Amino acid sequence: MRAVSNHNKKSIARTSLIRTLLFVAAILLVGAQFDAYNQGQLAVVLILFIGVLSVTLLTGxxxxxxxxxxxxxxxGGYSTALLMINYKLSLWVAVPLSVISSAIAGLLLGIAAARLRGPYLAGTTLVIALAIPTIANRFMSVFKGDEGLPVDVGYPPQWFSNLFGEPGYEQWQLYVALPFAAIALFFASNILKSRTGRMWRSIRDNETATSLSGVNFSRQKIYVFVISSSFAGLSGALYGLRGLVGPSVYPVSLSLLLLTAAVLGGIRSITGAFIGTVIVVFLPDWIDLVLVNFELSEQVSNYLPALISSLLLILTVVINPAGVAGTRLHKHK
Amino acid sequence: MKNRASLSRSPRKSIAVISAALVGALALSAMPAQGASTPGVSDTEIVLGMQLPQTGLASPGYNKVDDAMRAYFDYVNSKGGVNGRKITLVAYDDEYKAGKTVTTASRLINKDKVFAMVGSVGTQTHISVIKDINRRGIPDLFVLSGYSGFYTDPKKYPTTFGSLGTYVTEAKILGKYIKENMATKNVGILYQTDDFGRNTVEGLGIAGLTFTAKKNAASFVAGTQGSGLDAQMQQLKDNNVEVVIVGAVASAFASAVASSNKIGYKPQYVVISVGSDATTFQTILGARGIPAASSAGLLAGTISASHAPSPGEADDEFVKAFKKINDEFNKGPATGKAWDNNVLQGMNIGYMMTAALMGAGKNLTRPGIINYIKNNPSKLSSAALAPLGYSATTHEAYTGFWIGKYDATAVLKPIDGTRKMWTTDSAKGPVTELKYTRPAIAADALPKVG
Structure with missing residues (x-):
């Protein structure tokens, strides 16, 4: 019995690893075809993809x-910035450490959230997002208020440039984000296929039945928050490394953007998370491609991306609640 | 067991194959840097980039600057451009969200291939991109922010130049006036808790005005003014503050006045110029149901400062010329075109940018224009009534301000009738009177750099 279960674990890990490596190869190949701007956008996709995965795990x-x-x-962002600025740590050390601090934040949130449900949980988490500017300003000497903490990915190390040539700034952003996105994907893929994933799904589907089958329901809820927060923290750390960690980098609309991406792509699947992220990041550019042919005033064009993504969101919820990746998911059911 | 072994071999093999492919892909994707010709400059065109909040909470007023700037460039283009090149301005909305500013900057730099950034609006948003812009050697000209951190260390940000006096300078000048003329009054402050508000407090401190939190100093988080500043104004009222200095943006000042009005509190306001734009003030109060005539009454008597003529000074030659160009060339929406200080500032930046492009000559390069601006600030005259302060040690724009009071028609008029310019630095230097004669504007309203 033990051997079989070990074997299963291994094959889950292998499938996830293959999936991850294919993902990395695809991103590198696509990235090579892109110009600098789109490489930057692709980096944003990878960064937010990690954040959307946190929503997929938690909500989906x-x-x-x-x-x-x-x-x-x-x-995650503030932890990274503080570690890099105050302790002069390299981002490769600061980012993993900040994942730990986000996990601790998630633990605290999870302990509270284990007692909350539905709208109460949504309300509590929303308040925390709204409180960020106030916290940043209240502890001005540490968080530097609205001004924020400027950090960035800097330059690639010499050996990298020697080996692969000098990458552009956006390209380097992409290369920095990629290994982290790959690790996140690997873990998410593993969790979803494992026993833990099944337990979490059972919590979603029927709390009573889950408790009756012997799952420690409160403890699992806390685990979910810890893991999901680690993903979010990693995403936030990388998002801050684009230039600044400050309240205007993490507005409430960012939380909603992650949720939008998750729902559009398909909130219960990893593929969906990726598709959704691509949609929300590139949508303004696609709209511009179409608008180029029309002389629209800024008054209209500036609001179009928000309008269209809202429309897509409504249409998704009404017509295809499982999102773009949902069709496949339905088949499996 | 056999079955298991074969199962495990195939994925291992595929992992190896994929890994090898990865290294190949990485090598393929690392492309060499681009060639050397100056981006954004061709024989017929110069492309300039700008980012500003066109939508969102911070946008009122500022969202007019790009249309005004573009109107001036269109005017220059109608006269044949600069050295035969037409000026194109590409402006993007960053909603005053720093995460978005990074994307719009990358787009301007990599997609639109701008020659230079000009007149970008906003402090916090600009912090997120200033390092990258400087690292790439892109001229970051006439930034619309009074944050001294951008300008006082040119070694750190060599390509960045301001288009406003710093908040510290202005606060020092206003502080001196308050000290000398309102010494017997109880002076308090309302400020937003960001660099703008803090720089204001710092400048006032140098002038000898200090405040106590929760007593005569009220603050709010920038961006939250939309929900009203009732508590803050009540606090100042309860502490019998007679003079309220405002270190906050125009929408916050309007919010403060609306809140005070509700509780029958009528202090003397002294407002840093960024926050006292009359049309923005009246537009915001208008949206709250206070008609223009009443809001002009609420603004009347407010003391503020300026480095340029008031947009309401119809006789000023720059105001006259810019207004005419605005009427003819501004393609913005009706509200965006309406003549006010934001339009005047936008036009003025357009004028200075044109002068800088002319001065940098036919062989336009990025280092060329930066050197020209750094070495020839006196040739970049404009509507401003003070000279540009650019030097080897600072890239602050205007070091001089005049102090004025709003009259019943919402026009800022020199206090005591005659206009006196005051000057100082962003450090501890004294405030002294400035003698400066502004060069006249040419008949064709184009700058002459000689």
């Missing part, structure tokens, strides 16, 4: 609605 798989993932991203 475990059924806990959070409107404050942006706040957990801010925890």
């Amino acid at each position: 798989i475990s059924g806990q609605l959070s409107l404050g993932q942006g706040a957990l991203m801010a925890v």
Whole structure:
């Protein structure tokens, strides 16, 4: 029995690893075709993809609605910036450490959230997202208020440039984001296929039945928050490394953007998370491609991306609640 | 067991194959840097970039600057452009969200291939991109922010130049006036808790005005003024503050006045110029149901400062010329075109940018224009009534301000009738009177750099 279960674990890990490596190869190949701007956009896709995965795990798989993932991203961002500025740590050390601090934030949130449900949980998390500017200004000497903490990915190390040539700034952003996105994908893929993933799904589907089958329901809920926060923190750390960690980098709209991406793509699947992220990041550019032919005033064109993504969101919820990746998912059911 | 072994071999093999492909892909994707010709400059065109909040909470007033600037460039283009090149301005909305500013900057730099950034609006948003812009050697000209951190260390940000006096300078000048003329009054402050508000407090402190939190100093988080500043104004009223200095944006000042009005509190306001734009003030109060005539009454008597003529000074030659160009060339929406200080500032930046492009000559390069601006600030005259302060040690724009009071028609008029310019630095230097004669505008309203 033990051997079989070990074998299963291994094959899950292998499938996830293959999936991840294919993903990395695809991103590198696509990135090579892109110009600098789109490489930067692709980096944003990877960064937010990690954040959307946190929503997928929390809301899609475990059924806990959070409107404050942006706040957990801010925890990751501020941790990284403070470690890099005050302790002169390299980003390769600061980012993993900040994942730990976000996990701790998630633990605290999870302990509270284990007692909350539905709208109460959504409300609590929303308040946390709203509180960020106030916290940043209240502890001005540490968080530097609205001015924020400027950090960036800097330059690639010499050996990298020697080996692969000098990358552009956006290209380097992409290369920095890629390994982290790959690790996140690997873990998410593993969790979803494993026993833990099944337990979390069962919490979502029927709490009573889950408790009756012997799952420690409160403890699992806390685990969900810890893992999801780690993902959000990692995403926030990388998002801050684009230039600045400050309240205007992690507005409430960022939390909503993650949720939008998750729903559009398909909130219960990893593929859906990726598709959704691509849609929300590139939508303004696609709209511009179409608008180029029309002389629209800024008054109209500036509001179009928000309008269209809202429309897509409504249409998704009404017509295809499982999102773009949902069709496949339905078949599996 | 056999079955298991074969199962495990195939994925291992595929992992190896994929890994090898990865290294190949990485090598393929690392492309060499681009060639050397100056981006954004061709024989017929110069492309300039700008980012500003066109929508969102911070946008009122500022969202007019790009249309005004573009109107001036269109005017220059109608006269044949600069050295035969037409000026194109590409402006993007960053909603005053720093995460978005990074994207719009990358787009301007990499997609639109701008020659230079000009007149970008906003402090916090600009912090997120200033390092990258400077690292790439892109001229970051006439930034619309009074944050001294951008300008006082040119070694850190060599390509960045301001288009406003710093908040510290202005606060020092206003502080001196308050000290000398309102010494017997109880002076308090309302400020937003960002660099703008803090720089204001710092400048006032140098002038000898200090405040106590929760007593005569009220603050709010920038961006939250939309929900009203009732508590803050009540606090100042309860502490019998007679003079309220406002270090906050125009929408916040309007919010403060609306809140005070509700509780029958009528202090003397002294407002840093960024926050006292009359049309923005009246537009915002208008949206709250206070008609223009009443809001002009609420603004009347407010003391503020300026480095340029008031947009209401119909006799000023620059105001006259810019207004005419605005009427003819501004393609913005009706509200965006309406003549006010934002339009005047936009036109003025357009005028200075044109002068800088002329001065940098036919062989236009990025280092060329930066050197020209750094070495020839006196040739970049404009509507401003003070000279540009650019030097080897600072890239602050105007170091001089005049102090004025709003009259019943919402026009800022020199206090005591005659206009006196005051000057100082962003450090501890004294405030002294400035003697400066502004060069006249040419008949064709184009700058002459000689």
